Amino acid sequence: MREVDVAGRPTGGSGGSADADERFGEAAGEPAGGVGRSRAHEVAAVLVRPVWRTLPRTALAAGAGLGLLLACTPRMLAGEVDPWLCLTMVRAAALAYALGLAFLLDDQARHTTAAVPTRRPVRIGVRLGLVAPLTAAWWTAALLLVPEAGRPPVGAVTLEAAALAALALAAATVAVRLSEATEPGLAVSAGLVGTVFTAALLLPERWELFVATKDPHWDDAHRRWAGVLVVAVLVGAGSLAEPLRRRRATVPGRR
Numbered sequence: 001m002r003e004v005d006v007a008g009r010p011t012g013g014s015g016g017s018a019d020a021d022e023r024f025g026e027a028a029g030e031p032a033g034g035v036g037r038s039r040a041h042e043v044a045a046v047l048v049r050p051v052w053r054t055l056p057r058t059a060l061a062a063g064a065g066l067g068l069l070l071a072c073t074p075r076m077l078a079g080e081v082d083p084w085l086c087l088t089m090v091r092a093a094a095l096a097y098a099l100g101l102a103f104l105l106d107d108q109a110r111h112t113t114a115a116v117p118t119r120r121p122v123r124i125g126v127r128l129g130l131v132a133p134l135t136a137a138w139w140t141a142a143l144l145l146v147p148e149a150g151r152p153p154v155g156a157v158t159l160e161a162a163a164l165a166a167l168a169l170a171a172a173t174v175a176v177r178l179s180e181a182t183e184p185g186l187a188v189s190a191g192l193v194g195t196v197f198t199a200a201l202l203l204p205e206r207w208e209l210f211v212a213t214k215d216p217h218w219d220d221a222h223r224r225w226a227g228v229l230v231v232a233v234l235v236g237a238g239s240l241a242e243p244l245r246r247r248r249a250t251v252p253g254r255r
């Protein structure tokens with residue numbers, strides 16, 4: 001007769017005990033050796049369809065649509081193309097799309113899916129993987145809609161857009177990790193708008209981010225944008241892990 005430990009796992013006495021341990025660990029959502037890691041991509045592939053159905057399409061479509069409308073605004077105006085207006089509209093388009101991304105992690109079934117074996121980094125990674133190619137296509141379209149005569153340097157404004165998107169996603173990831181809210185997107189988007197306007201209006205000149213293309217501090221400003229992007233990516237990546245402890249609801253009459 002095979003012996004079992006207090007957790008119900010088979011111990012010793014059989015050559016198949018190691019395989020049974022691995023199967024037990026997988027069923028419990030715990031990686032057993034390298035098995036869990038080697039099958040992570042298979043799990044992600046299985047999650048693509050259900051995750052696609054739960055994406056906040058309305059918020060993403062609204063942000064993308066508004067962004068494209070803002071980007072093509074200079075084309076709708078009569079007269080000579082204004083480079084400053086084009087730059088402003090491109091930045092506004094990037095902010096509009098970032099506001100849509102702030103809703104990416106909204107999930108009404110969050111507390112249900114938190115109990116499944118698939119870990120949070122995989123679930124969030126699938127969402128990001130689904131949105132990434134759409135984001136690249138959207139940004140290309142937004143840049144092409146800007147009149148060529150007034151189009152700002154593509155690399156520089158792409159860096160700004162990437163930093164805004166990373167800020168939105170990092171804030172959403174932090175909100176999911178530190179709160180029990182199932183739909184933190186509204187609060188995250190409001191915070192992003194406040195942050196952008198505060199930076200545009202209150203930052204001193206030597207820390208300014210939103211500068212004109214002919215401003216002598218253009219390159220310095222984009223070095224700061226690169227720093228914002230790196231910090232946002234690091235904060236977002238650090239917030240992907242499951243919290244060590246979950247808040248528990250207090251039951252009346254019990255301690």
